Amino acid sequence: MRLNSKRTGPLCGALVMGIILGSCGPRSELGQGQAPGSLENDKTPKRAVTAKELSCVEGEFGTHVHWGTSSTHVPLDTQVIRFTVESYVALRDARTCKGDSLLGLMVHYGADTSAKAKRVSLAFSMVCLAQPDTIGQSGYRIHEPLYAIDANAKLAMANTTMGAWRSWMGKRFQDSVVVDTKDDSVFDQRYQGLDAHMIFRCSDIDTLIAHNQLAPTDHLELVPIAEPVSWDAHNRGEDFSMHLCLVAQMAGQRLISDSANTKTFEKRGSDLGSACPPTCVKAAFPDSGVAVRPGC
Numbered sequence: 001m002r003l004n005s006k007r008t009g010p011l012c013g014a015l016v017m018g019i020i021l022g023s024c025g026p027r028s029e030l031g032q033g034q035a036p037g038s039l040e041n042d043k044t045p046k047r048a049v050t051a052k053e054l055s056c057v058e059g060e061f062g063t064h065v066h067w068g069t070s071s072t073h074v075p076l077d078t079q080v081i082r083f084t085v086e087s088y089v090a091l092r093d094a095r096t097c098k099g100d101s102l103l104g105l106m107v108h109y110g111a112d113t114s115a116k117a118k119r120v121s122l123a124f125s126m127v128c129l130a131q132p133d134t135i136g137q138s139g140y141r142i143h144e145p146l147y148a149i150d151a152n153a154k155l156a157m158a159n160t161t162m163g164a165w166r167s168w169m170g171k172r173f174q175d176s177v178v179v180d181t182k183d184d185s186v187f188d189q190r191y192q193g194l195d196a197h198m199i200f201r202c203s204d205i206d207t208l209i210a211h212n213q214l215a216p217t218d219h220l221e222l223v224p225i226a227e228p229v230s231w232d233a234h235n236r237g238e239d240f241s242m243h244l245c246l247v248a249q250m251a252g253q254r255l256i257s258d259s260a261n262t263k264t265f266e267k268r269g270s271d272l273g274s275a276c277p278p279t280c281v282k283a284a285f286p287d288s289g290v291a292v293r294p295g296c
Contacts, residue, residue, distance in 0.1 A: 047287050049245055049269035051256045056296035057225035057245070064180040064226040064240045067111075067118040070187050073178050077119040081224070082249055085209055086216035087154035092202050095143060097128035102201060104129045104283070106142060107222065107244060108162075109196040110169030111176050120177075120224055120242075121169050123148055124155060125162065127199060129283060137282040140199065153219060166195050183228065183237040190241060198244050199283045204270060205246065211265040212248035212255050219249035223269070228290065235294055246270040 066073035088105075097103050108123040124147040129138040146165055150156040158165070174194065178187040205220070214220075223245045228237030247269040248255040257267045271289070 047271070048264050049247075049256070049271050050258045051254075052258050052296075053292050054223065054225070054245055054247070054256060054269050056292040057227055057243075058223055059296075060226040060237075060240070060293065061224045061242065064183070065224070065242050066178050066180075066187060067176055068178060068187075070178055070189065073187055074118065076177075076224075077117060079119050080221065081120075081122060081149070082153055082219040082221040083149050083155045084153055084216065085214050085218050085220060087156070088205065088220060089216070091124070091126065091147060091155050092206075095126040095128075100131050101128040101141075102131070102138075102203065103127075104140065104202060105200045105205065106140075107198045107200070108146075108165070108170065109173050109177075109191070109198075109242065110165065111173040113169055113172050118176075120173070122222065123158065123162075123165050123169070129199070129201065132284075136286065137284050139282055170195055177242075179226075179240055179242070181240050183240060196242070200246060200270075201285060204285075208246060208248055208265045208270045211263040212250070212267070214248055214250065219252075221247045221249050221254065223247055230290055231294060237293065243271075 062075050065076060067076050068074055091105075092103065095103060104127040106125050106127045108125065110121045110123055112119050112121045125145070126143045127140045128143070129140045132138050142162070144162055146158045146160060146162050147155045148158045160168070173196070174189070174191045177189075177191060179190040180187050181190055208220070225243050225245050226240050227243055229239035231237055248265075248267075255267050256269050259267070261267055
């Protein structure tokens with residue numbers, strides 16, 4: 001079982017995730033404008049996620065993360081969010097970090113802005129993560145350009161800045177996505193005013209690719225999930241929020257099971273990202289988190 005890790009501070013189709021693709025000049029910024037506070041890292045029990053565990057937390061997303069307002073809301077539209085291995089590798093290899101900083105992939109939470117769609121829309125950027133401090137937290141620097149998934153399931157440069165995206169699709173997410181935060185069927189605008197995101201270390205993504213022997217044309221899927229910080233004595237979750245589980249795909253099928261394996265992430269999902277429930281200034285990558293819902 002993974003233990004909670006305290007920290008302070010803090011994918012696609014013909015619509016091309018609602019973002020026009022093109023080019024834009026490079027720019028970098030510090031992780032600023034986030035609300036500090038004492039946060040928990042919300043994760044499935046082990047570093048590697050089984051098919052049963054994924055089913056549980058994917059189901060929690062359907063019941064706990066909705067589209068609408070606090071009084072009127074519906075589950076989000078289902079979708080497959082994935083990108084090719086080769087497009088990820090190209091993104092990774094195009095960015096280097098200075099000194100002993102580590103390279104990471106940041107996934108920015110947004111929502112589709114088309115009138116009828118009720119679905120999450122994600123954007124991507126590279127980050128440089130500082131070496132962890134004494135309590136395992138890493139500061140980070142966000143780099144532009146911004147990327148989105150194109151109609152061919154490839155990560156491609158977007159012709160908008162991060163600031164413009166945040167005030168557009170990011171704001172749509174803040175205004176339209178509500179969460180049953182306390183697991184009591186009461187939904188709230190958990191993300192209002194927050195640029196929520198999740199960070200994955202590139203070294204962990206690379207391990208998932210290697211352990212599942214993915215080819216350049218295979219895919220990595222980002223599965224939206226919902227998890228709480230903890231469970232109370234009444235089997236109720238506390239402080240639910242949206243997260244993402246990274247799963248290998250081959251020939252359009254998820255490579256995930258409950259059977260024994262020889263490598264850590266062989267036919268397993270990866271819950272190694274630094275979840276920001278709903279946002280954080282510093283990233284942490286503990287090896288343990290909370291269990292799935294008891295009896296799930």
